[in-house]
Amino acid sequence: MSPFRCLESPIACLPRANIDTDQIIPARFLTTTTREGLGRHAFHDWRYDAEGRPDPDFVLNRPEAAQARILVTGPNFGCGSSREHAPWALLDAGIRAVISAGIADIFRANALKNGLLPIVLPEAVVDTLLAQPRLRLKIDVAKGRVYWPEGESLPFVLDAFSRTCLLEGVDELGYLLSQHEAIAAYERRHEDAAHVV
Amino acid sequence: MSTPRTLFDKLWDAHLVRPESAEAPALLYIDLHLLHEVTSPQAFAELAARGLPVRRPDRHKATLDHSTPTLPPGPEGRRAWATREAEAQVEALRSNCAAHGIELFDWDSGRRGIVHVVGPELGLTQPGMTLVCGDSHTATHGAFGTLAFGIGSSEVAHVLATQCLLQRRPKTLAVTVEGRLPPGCGAKDLILHLIGRIGVDGGTGHVIEYRGPAIEALSMEERMTVCNMSIEAGARAGLIGVDDTTIDWLRGRERVPQGAAFEAAAARWRQWRSDEGACFDREVRIDAGELRPTLSWGTHPGQVLPVDGHLPPAAPETVRALSYMGFEGGQALAGTPVDVVFVGSCTNGRLSDLREAAAVLRGRRVHPRVRMLVVPGSEAVKRAAEAEGIDRIVREAGAEWREAGCSMCIAMNGDVVAPGQLAVSTSNRNFEGRQGKGARTLLASPASAAAAAVAGCVADPRPFLGLGAAPSVPAPAFAHEVDA
Ligand code: SF4
Numbered sequence: 001m002s003p004f005r006c007l008e009s010p011i012a013c014l015p016r017a018n019i020d021t022d023q024i025i026p027a028r029f030l031t032t033t034t035r036e037g038l039g040r041h042a043f044h045d046w047r048y049d050a051e052g053r054p055d056p057d058f059v060l061n062r063p064e065a066a067q068a069r070i071l072v073t074g075p076n077f078g079c080g081s082s083r084e085h086a087p088w089a090l091l092d093a094g095i096r097a098v099i100s101a102g103i104a105d106i107f108r109a110n111a112l113k114n115g116l117l118p119i120v121l122p123e124a125v126v127d128t129l130l131a132q133p134r135l136r137l138k139i140d141v142a143k144g145r146v147y148w149p150e151g152e153s154l155p156f157v158l159d160a161f162s163r164t165c166l167l168e169g170v171d172e173l174g175y176l177l178s179q180h181e182a183i184a185a186y187e188r189r190h191e192d193a194a195h196v197v
Numbered sequence: 198m199s200t201p202r203t204l205f206d207k208l209w210d211a212h213l214v215r216p217e218s219a220e221a222p223a224l225l226y227i228d229l230h231l232l233h234e235v236t237s238p239q240a241f242a243e244l245a246a247r248g249l250p251v252r253r254p255d256r257h258k259a260t261l262d263h264s265t266p267t268l269p270p271g272p273e274g275r276r277a278w279a280t281r282e283a284e285a286q287v288e289a290l291r292s293n294c295a296a297h298g299i300e301l302f303d304w305d306s307g308r309r310g311i312v313h314v315v316g317p318e319l320g321l322t323q324p325g326m327t328l329v330c331g332d333s334h335t336a337t338h339g340a341f342g343t344l345a346f347g348i349g350s351s352e353v354a355h356v357l358a359t360q361c362l363l364q365r366r367p368k369t370l371a372v373t374v375e376g377r378l379p380p381g382c383g384a385k386d387l388i389l390h391l392i393g394r395i396g397v398d399g400g401t402g403h404v405i406e407y408r409g410p411a412i413e414a415l416s417m418e419e420r421m422t423v424c425n426m427s428i429e430a431g432a433r434a435g436l437i438g439v440d441d442t443t444i445d446w447l448r449g450r451e452r453v454p455q456g457a458a459f460e461a462a463a464a465r466w467r468q469w470r471s472d473e474g475a476c477f478d479r480e481v482r483i484d485a486g487e488l489r490p491t492l493s494w495g496t497h498p499g500q501v502l503p504v505d506g507h508l509p510p511a512a513p514e515t516v517r518a519l520s521y522m523g524f525e526g527g528q529a530l531a532g533t534p535v536d537v538v539f540v541g542s543c544t545n546g547r548l549s550d551l552r553e554a555a556a557v558l559r560g561r562r563v564h565p566r567v568r569m570l571v572v573p574g575s576e577a578v579k580r581a582a583e584a585e586g587i588d589r590i591v592r593e594a595g596a597e598w599r600e601a602g603c604s605m606c607i608a609m610n611g612d613v614v615a616p617g618q619l620a621v622s623t624s625n626r627n628f629e630g631r632q633g634k635g636a637r638t639l640l641a642s643p644a645s646a647a648a649a650a651v652a653g654c655v656a657d658p659r660p661f662l663g664l665g666a667a668p669s670v671p672a673p674a675f676a677h678e679v680d681a
Contacts, residue, residue: 001336002416013220016517018397018398018497019338019553020626020628022626022628022629022630022631023629025515025631026630026634027607027608027631028279028608028609030235030263030264031235031279031280031282031283031285031286031609032238032241032282032286033239033285033286033289034238034239034242035239035350044634045629045630045634050616058413063276075398076397076398076401076431079397079398079497080333080428080626080628081332081333081347081348081350082236082332082347082625083235083236083347084236084239084331084332084349084350084351092466095503102398102401103305104398104401104431105367105401105402105431105433106333106347106348106428106433109352110350111349111351111352112352113349113352120598144365159222159365160219160220161220161221161222161363163219170356171351172249172351172363173243173351173354173355173358173359175221175363176224176355176358176359176361176363177249177358177359179214179215179224179359179361180359181215181216182224183214183224183226183252183359183360183361184308184530186214186226187226187360190226191468
C-alpha cells in the first residue's frame with residue numbers, strides 16, 4: 001500500500017442513496033482470482049448500455065470525471081455484501097476517497113485496508129457538495145480535514161490506527177503478525193474453550 | 198454482584214487477545230473461519246506473496262457454493278460452468294485448501310453446500326464461538342449465540358495468517374419481538390418487516406440481539422433466517438441467546454461432542470445468553486401479532502409491504518426504485534404478474550423452507566408463465582428433502598429441482614433472471630441487477646414464493662396453506678397439462 005497523506009482533486013458526484021456493492025461491482029465480475037483490473041467494471045450496469053457502450057450521461061463517463069479521485073455520494077454507501085472487490089474496483093477506477101453522509105461498516109473496513117479513504121460528513125454538507133459537481137477539494141489525512149477552495153475546512157473522523165496505516169502506507173497484517181506472542185498466550189489459555197473438529 | 202452483561206459483551210470479552218486502546222483496535226481471536234471460492238483467492242495469494250503459512254489449519258473449513266453450477270454434471274462429468282473463470286476459481290480454492298491442509302467440503306462429499314447452511318448443519322457452528330467468513334451473511338450463525346460476522350478478503354488473509362482480526366467494539370441493539378407470529382407468517386416475514394421498520398442502515402455500527410417471546414418460539418432454522426438478514430439492516434451481526442431449542446438442534450450433529458461430552462458442552466453453552474437487566478445501547482420493540490405475509494417491492498430490502506398492501510406514491514425517495522421495478526406508485530402488490538420464482542439461498546434454503554414451499558406446491562401446478570427453481574442449501578438438505586419426497590412434489594408441480602448452491606441468489610453460476618423479468622425470491626437481496634442484469638426481485642418467504650409460482654402473480658400464501666378462503670388459482674385453460 002502506498003502512503004496517503006494529501007489528495008487534491010475534482011469531485012465526481014453520484015447523488016443516490018444506498019448504493020450497494022452489487023452496483024459498485026456486479027456479482028458476475030467476481031469470478032476473478034486477482035485484485036487487479038476491476039476498474040472497468042465499476043458501476044458496470046449504470047455505466048454501459050445493453051450493447052456494452054459507455055452511457056455518455058453517466059457521471060463517471062463524463063470527461064470532467066476523468067481526473068476525479070474523490071467520489072461524493074448519497075447516504076449508506078457500500079451497503080450489501082462484504083466483497084472487497086468493491087473498493088478494489090473503485091481504486092482501480094482511480095478513486096482514492098469517498099465522501100458520504102453514511103458509509104456501511106464492512107465497506108468502510110475494506111476500503112481502509114486498501115488505502116481508499118472513507119469520509120463521513122454531515123448530510124447537509126454532502127448535499128451541497130452534490131450540487132457542485134465541478135468543485136475541487138483537498139483532503140489532509142494527518143490533519144483529518146477536508147478543505148474547500150476558499151480555504152474553509154471541516155474535520156472528519158478517522159481513528160488513530162487507520163490514520164497511521166494510511167500515512168505510512170502500512171497494512172494491518174504486518175501489525176497482526178507482530179502480535180504473535182499475545183496470540184500464542186491466548187491460545188494456551190483457551191486451548192479447549194472452543195471445540196473445532 | 199457483577200454488572201449484568203449482554204450476550205455480545207460476553208462473547209467479545211471472552212475473545213479479546215488485546216483490548217482496544219487509543220492507538221489500536223482490539224485484537225479479537227477467531228475460533229472458526231469458513232471459506233468459499235469467491236472471496237478467498239486473493240487472500241491465499243497474499244499469504245503466498247509474504248511466504249506465510251496458515252497458523253491453525255484446523256480452525257478453517259471450506260466449501261464450494263457461489264460460482265458452482267446447480268445442474269448435475271453431464272455424461273462425462275462435465276459441469277455447466279457459467280464461465281471458465283468460475284471453474285478456475287473453484288479449482289483455486291481446491292488447490293489452496295490442499296496446499297494448506299484445510300478441510301474442504303468438496304463436490305459430492307455429502308457435506309458441500311452454502312457456507313451458512315453447512316456450518317450449522319454439521320455442528321461446526323457452536324455457541325460461544327467467534328466465527329467469520331468472507332461473506333456478509335455470516336450473521337446467520339449468530340442464531341447459535343455465536344459472534345459471527347462477514348469480513349473482506351484482506352481480513353480473510355489476516356485470519357488465515359494470525360487467527361485474529363483487528364476490530365472496534367460495535368454498539369448493541371436489542372430487537373424485542375413480543376407476541377406470536379400469526380398463522381401463515383414466518384421468520385422471513387418477520388425480518389423483512391423489521392428491516393422495513395428500522396431501515397437498511399438502521400443497524401449500522403451495531404450488533405443486533407433478537408429476543409422476546411416470538412423469537413424464543415422460533416425453530417433454529419427460523420432463527421437462522423432472522424439472523425441471516427441482519428446485514429440487510431446494516432448490522433455487523435445478529436445474535437440470539439442459547440436455550441433448549443439451540444441445544445436440542447445441536448445434539449447428535451456430526452461435529453459436536455457426542456454422549457456425555459455433549460452434555461458437558463451443553464451445560465457450558467447455556468451461559469451464552471444476555472443477563473437479566475443487561476443494558477443495550479438501543480432497543481426496538483415490535484409486536485409479531487401485527488404481521489402479515491411481507492414482500493419487498495423496491496430495490497433494497499427496506500422497501501417492504503404486506504402482501505395485501507399498496508406501493509407508496511412516487512416521491513423523491515421512491516421514484517428510482519419504482520422506475521427500475523416498472524411499477525406505478527400506489528398500485529396493489531398482489532396480482533402483479535411474475536416470471537420467475539426462486540426458492541433457496543442461505544436465508545431460506547434449509548429443509549423447513551423447502552417443506553414450506555412444498556406444502557403450497559403439493560397437488561398443484563406452477564403457472565405456465567412462471568419458471569420456478571427450487572435449490573437446496575446443501576447436499577445434506579437435498580438428501581433429506583428427497584427422502585421425504587419433496588423433490589417429487591417440486592417436479593410434479595413443474596418446477597426445477599437443482600443441486601445445492603447459491604444459485605439465483607447471486608446469479609454468478611449460470612442461474613440468472615433475464616433482463617426485465619420479475620422474480621419472487623426467497624433470497625435476501627433485491628438490489629438492482631442482483632439476480633442478473635436488469636432483473637427485478639421481490640423478496641418473500643418460501644410460502645409466498647410458492648404461492649406466486651402457482652398463481653402466476655404475487656399472491657397471499659395463506660389460502661394455499663389452508664388458512665382462510667380457498668386460493669384463487671387461474672382458470673384451468675391456462676394450466677399445464679396435469680400428469681396422470
Ligand atoms: S446464498 Fe446468496 S447471500 Fe447466501 S452466501 Fe450464497 S450468494 Fe451469499
